[in-house]
Amino acid sequence: RVMSGAPDILAFRDSQRGRFSPYPRLVVATPMLAGDPPVLPEPVTRVLLTPDVARQAVRQYKRDGYDFVKVRENLSAPVLRAVIDESRKTGLYVDGHVSDGQGLSVFDVLRSGQKAIAHIDNLALLMKDKTRDPDTYVHLFHACGCFVETTLTVETNAIAQLTDYDKLTRRPELTYMNPLVLNAFWFKPNNPYLKEGADRVFFEHLYADEKILLKKLYLGGVHIVAGTDSLNPMIVPGVSLHEELSNLVEAGLTPYQAVKAATADPAAYVPGFSDVGVLAPGR
Numbered sequence: 001r002v003m004s005g006a007p008d009i010l011a012f013r014d015s016q017r018g019r020f021s022p023y024p025r026l027v028v029a030t031p032m033l034a035g036d037p038p039v040l041p042e043p044v045t046r047v048l049l050t051p052d053v054a055r056q057a058v059r060q061y062k063r064d065g066y067d068f069v070k071v072r073e074n075l076s077a078p079v080l081r082a083v084i085d086e087s088r089k090t091g092l093y094v095d096g097h098v099s100d101g102q103g104l105s106v107f108d109v110l111r112s113g114q115k116a117i118a119h120i121d122n123l124a125l126l127m128k129d130k131t132r133d134p135d136t137y138v139h140l141f142h143a144c145g146c147f148v149e150t151t152l153t154v155e156t157n158a159i160a161q162l163t164d165y166d167k168l169t170r171r172p173e174l175t176y177m178n179p180l181v182l183n184a185f186w187f188k189p190n191n192p193y194l195k196e197g198a199d200r201v202f203f204e205h206l207y208a209d210e211k212i213l214l215k216k217l218y219l220g221g222v223h224i225v226a227g228t229d230s231l232n233p234m235i236v237p238g239v240s241l242h243e244e245l246s247n248l249v250e251a252g253l254t255p256y257q258a259v260k261a262a263t264a265d266p267a268a269y270v271p272g273f274s275d276v277g278v279l280a281p282g283r
Contacts, residue, residue: 001270002028003070003095003118003229004044010065027272029070029095030061033083035102039072048075051082058086067272071096071114073122077103084113093271098122110140116270117148119229120217121155124209134213138220147223147269150214150261152247155207157234161193162200173236186233193233211251218253218261223269226262 002009005028016023031046032038033054038045048054058069069087071080071094080099087094093115098106106126109117117123127133141148160168165188174182188194218224226248228240241262248258267277275283 001227001272002026004032005029005066005070006031006043007064014065025273025276027067027270029068030057030066032070032072032096033057033075034072035074035076035079037074039074045072048079048083051078054079054082055086058083058090058092062090062092066092068092068115069094069096070118071099073097073099074102075099077108080104080109080114081112088113098126100126107136107140110137110144110146113144115144115146116225117146118227119151119154120148120210120214121151121206123148124206124213127209127213130209130212134216135220137213138217138222141217141220141222145223147225148217149225149227150244150248151227151229152207152210152214152251153228153235153240153244154232155203155210156243156247157232157240158193158198158203159200159207161191161234162198162203165191165194168234171236173239177236181231191233214248215252218257223265224261225266225269226258 009026009028013026013028016026031043032040033048034040034045036047036049038047046057048057061069069083069092071083075083077099080102084094094113095116096114096118098109098117100106100109104112106123123137157168169187177186184190185192192198214224226241226244228235228237228244230237230240245255245258245262248261249255253261264277267273277283
């Protein structure tokens with residue numbers, strides 16, 4: 001599941017479609033829809049300032065062949081509602097960050113029709129009451145039928161980089177990474193986690209909160225999907241999913257539950273994979 005789409009990714013996806021293709025099946029998000037200022041520059045991001053422009057963008061992305069809509073955290077309330085409404089009309093679903101502080105709360109977003117939350121740290125950061133808020137989220141997730149992606153690896157990799165960055169650069173899996181990615185924002189001096197002011201304790205506390213929240217959501221029957229936010233600095237596609245399984249177990253899931261969250265559960269919850277995920281006739 002590609003959470004930041006582009007025309008070249010769509011072209012690759014379409015070129016590999018077929019029952020016996022050796023390549024992974026891809027479902028591709030739109031470019032990230034954001035308010036102003038965007039977290040990442042255009043064309044990776046598309047800035048939307050009015051509901052009309054938002055609706056036009058969604059219709060265009062539907063025509064282009066994207067599978068779902070990706071939203072960032074700084075959309076205004078009217079724009080987010082327009083994105084969700086137009087996506088529903090065109091048959092797309094909305095996944096991404098929690099737009100908070102723009103006339104919206106996490107509760108508003110979960111009631112809005114957004115299908116998924118891309119990062120559990122998004123929810124953990126917004127929790128005002130660490131003991132009561134998770135129970136409220138469980139109720140809202142059940143009401144909307146939404147799912148949440150784990151991405152605990154974002155925090156564990158940030159902690160590792162702030163502890164011993166040089167050790168991470170010697171990992172053999174980095175030899176598989178495109179040098180453009182490595183030099184653009186993984187290696188010094190462009191790595192955002194190594195800039196002045198990055199606080200390892202902040203990520204340690206956030207990781208602790210995420211584990212508490214994840215276990216409460218899982219035990220409450222919320223749909224959980226294992227994810228890693230790969231291409232974040234030092235998060236290598238493929239390898240990072242195995243790291244995430246360890247993180248899920250550390251958070252309190254059994255090994256079986258962790259593997260299920262990376263296989264059968266996503267097939268059941270994420271649009272585009274309904275014919276895979278279990279051993280059964282026709283799958």
